[in-house]
Amino acid sequence: xxxxxxxxxTGADILGEGRADILVRDGVVSEIGTGLSAPDDxxxxxxxxxxxxxGFVDPHTHLREPGREDTETIASGARAAAxxxxxxxxxxxxxxxxxxxxxxxxxxxxxGRRAPHVDVFPVGAVTKGLAGEELAELGLMHRSRARVSxxxxxxxxxxxxxxxxRALEYVSAFGGVVAQHAQDPRLAPHTACCHEGPYSGLLGLxxxxxxxxxSIIARDIMLAKAARSRLHVCHVSTAGSVELxxxxxxxxxxxxxxxxxxxxxxxxxxxxxxxxxxxVNPPLRAMEDVEALRAGVADGTIDVIGTDHAPHGLHDKQxxxxxxxxxxxxxxxxxxxxxxxxxxxxxxxxxxxAESMSVRPAKxxxxxxxxxxxxxxxxxxxxxxxxxxxxxxxxxxxxxLSRNNPWHGRELTGRVVATVLRGxxxxxxxxxxxxxxxx
Numbered sequence: 001x002x003x004x005x006x007x008x009x010t011g012a013d014i015l016g017e018g019r020a021d022i023l024v025r026d027g028v029v030s031e032i033g034t035g036l037s038a039p040d041d042x043x044x045x046x047x048x049x050x051x052x053x054x055g056f057v058d059p060h061t062h063l064r065e066p067g068r069e070d071t072e073t074i075a076s077g078a079r080a081a082a083x084x085x086x087x088x089x090x091x092x093x094x095x096x097x098x099x100x101x102x103x104x105x106x107x108x109x110x111x112g113r114r115a116p117h118v119d120v121f122p123v124g125a126v127t128k129g130l131a132g133e134e135l136a137e138l139g140l141m142h143r144s145r146a147r148v149s150x151x152x153x154x155x156x157x158x159x160x161x162x163x164x165x166r167a168l169e170y171v172s173a174f175g176g177v178v179a180q181h182a183q184d185p186r187l188a189p190h191t192a193c194c195h196e197g198p199y200s201g202l203l204g205l206x207x208x209x210x211x212x213x214x215s216i217i218a219r220d221i222m223l224a225k226a227a228r229s230r231l232h233v234c235h236v237s238t239a240g241s242v243e244l245x246x247x248x249x250x251x252x253x254x255x256x257x258x259x260x261x262x263x264x265x266x267x268x269x270x271x272x273x274x275x276x277x278x279x280v281n282p283p284l285r286a287m288e289d290v291e292a293l294r295a296g297v298a299d300g301t302i303d304v305i306g307t308d309h310a311p312h313g314l315h316d317k318q319x320x321x322x323x324x325x326x327x328x329x330x331x332x333x334x335x336x337x338x339x340x341x342x343x344x345x346x347x348x349x350x351x352x353x354a355e356s357m358s359v360r361p362a363k364x365x366x367x368x369x370x371x372x373x374x375x376x377x378x379x380x381x382x383x384x385x386x387x388x389x390x391x392x393x394x395x396x397x398x399x400x401l402s403r404n405n406p407w408h409g410r411e412l413t414g415r416v417v418a419t420v421l422r423g424x425x426x427x428x429x430x431x432x433x434x435x436x437x438x439x
Contacts, residue, residue, distance in 0.1 A: 005380075005423035008038040012047035012384065014374050016350035022052065024380040027422035032376055045428070047384050050417055053354045055087030055381035057361040057370050058331065059179075060154070060234060060258060060306035063089075063120070065111070067096025071402045072311035074108075077331070078115035079399035080309070082426035082433075084331040085383030085416035086118055088362065088370040093125040094155045100125035100136035102144035109146035117426040117433075121365065124148040126167050126178060130156050135163065138170050149366040152179035154234055155281070155326075157216060159185055165223045172229035177256075177364065179232040180220055182241070183282065188212035193322060195268040195283045203271060205321060208283045210238040217241050221248035221255055232364060233257040235308050237282040239292035246301045256364055258306035259293045261337035262328055262406060266290075270406075276317045276324035277406050280310075297356060298347045304361040307334050311402035329405045332398060335383070336391060337407070339414025343387070350387075384418040391415045399432060 007024040014020055014032070021036035022029060038044070058081065064072040074091070081089050091108055093099035099108055105122045112120025124141040128134045130153045141148040151171060158164045158180060167178050187209055194205035201207075217233055221244065224231035233245060236257045248255040262280060267287050270278045278284060296302040310327025317324050338357070342348040348356070362371025372378040390413050395405035419427040426433050 004043070006038070006042045007045065007380065007420065007423050007425070008036060008042050009045045009047050009052065009382070009384070012050055012052035014052045015354060016051050022374065022382070024423040027380055027424070029374065029376050029378050029380050043425070045384070045418055045425070049388065050384045050386055051350050052374050053350060053383045053385060054358040054371060054374055055383050055419060055421065056085045056335070056357045057365070057367060058086055058089040058307050058309065059150070059304055059361040059364055061089040061091055061309045061331065062094065062311065062327070063091045064311060065095065071313045071316070072400060074111050074115050074120055076399060076401045077309070078118040078120060079432045080331045082117040082419045083399055083416065084333070085335050085385065085419050086331060087381040087419065087421045088119040088121065088367055090121050090123050090150060090365050092123050092154050093152060094130060098125050098129050099123065100128050102137055102140040102146070105141045105146040105148050106144050118421065119370065121367065122146050122148055123179070124151045126151045126153045126158050127163065132156060132159055132163065135167060135170065138167065138176070142174050142176060149174070149176045150179055150364070151176060152181065152234065154179065154181045157181050157183040157185060161219060161223065164220060165227055168224055168227035168229035168231065172227055177230040177232050179234050180216065181234050182213045182216035182220070184212040184216050187215065191322065193279055193283060194271055195285045197268070197286060199268045199271060205271065210240055213238055213282055214240040214244060217244045221253050224255060225251065225253045230254045235260050235263065235282060235306070236293065236302060237263050237285050237289060239289045242292045242296040242301055246296070249301065256303040257301070258304045259297055259302045260306060260308045261330055261334045264290065264293050264297065265337050265341045266406060271321070274321045276319065276321050277328065277404050279321060279324050279326055280328050281326040294342060294347055297342065298352070303356070304364060305334065305338060305356045306361065307331050311400050312404045313402060317404050327404065329398070329400055329402060332400070333393060333405070333407050333412070335385060335416050336412035336414050339385070339387060340412045344413050380420055380423040382420040383416055385414060386417050387414050389413070389415045
């Protein structure tokens with residue numbers, strides 16, 4: 001029986017900058033070089049033609065447990081994450097009950113520790129019940145064994161500026177961050193579902209104007225500046241938002257932002273089909289917004305790529321577009337979308353991908369054991385990617401419990417071949433490893 005935290009990866013192209021072997025002992029990279037050897041009982045992975053990247057970190061995942069285990073669980077979401085090259089995910093707070101207390105955060109933390117395929121960390125709610133009326137137990141969640149440092153009412157905007165300022169001031173005391181879902185509910189009420197423009201009029205769908213996002217981002221940048229606190233903007237979707245974030249950074253404000261794979265690739269024209277798989281919040285925007293997001297990711301204005309993985313059952317999605325649920329799957333396909341639309345055209349290097357999908361999101365969430373370089377002495381959290389592979393996405397071939405996959409039937413370039421968490425392969429040879437049997 002091999003030691004499952006010892007591993008020899010041969011011939012990997014580390015960050016796309018040079019080939020080497022990677023020797024892992026007891027879950028830690030012990031040596032990098034050429035012609036490395038290991039005892040016969042050490043598992044080997046032939047990485048010829050593969051790019052080695054630090055394991056990905058998703059700052060924005062919906063795992064649905066507790067409350068909607070029919071659409072996803074922590075265990076199934078962790079398996080999907082492993083397929084996508086992820087070694088850590090941040091579980092959003094909009095569960096039932098909401099993760100708005102230390103007890104609820106510790107429940108997610110403890111359940112996440114029992115998911116062997118990925119490290120799961122809870123995001124705490126900003127307000128009690130996501131109601132936007134009273135601050136949740138921010139300090140208690142941070143001081144709990146869950147050590148929550150990221151807080152978000154994602155799915156709902158913290159619209160009250162006084163409450164948002166108090167939240168920013170509160171988390172600044174322990175270096176936390178407030179992650180905002182930027183949507184002014186008066187400009188874009190809950191019925192809004194289509195980018196405001198020609199298509200919202202043509203299709204007769206309630207409009208979701210760019211100003212509803214941009215006005216909240218502008219306000220929150222100023223609040224973060226006043227509070228000397230950290231602001232993170234979830235799922236940026238408009239060109240104007242990119243410019244506001246760029247301006248905020250130029251003023252020295254501690255503002256970070258994320259873009260999703262779907263906002264980096266898909267556009268509002270897809271809504272002509274009225275297929276609710278394309279209903280997401282914020283909505284798919286125009287091509288000029290997509291181009292601005294790509295430029296923002298490429299130049300670092302948008303710090304991270306977060307999936308906003310949002311599983312939903314058929315009974316949630318198979319409705320008229322206006323009343324169907326918002327959200328798309330994303331964990332298993334994120335790398336392929338980024339590879340196709342940013343790496344292959346030369347907008348990003350593999351080192352850039354490592355920064356956007358691993359290094360910066362780990363720093364954002366305060367995850368000391370993740371986002372580390374593939375180097376001697378570092379935890380062996382690694383994703384191996386085949387940049388030349390092409391894959392046609394099939395929504396039925398998934399570890400998720402849901403099927404709301406917007407990439408179904410599309411051909412993408414680049415795919416994750418293996419995922420390694422602390423020296424143990426969690427995904428290899430086209431399947432998720434049964435770690436329960438190996439442990």
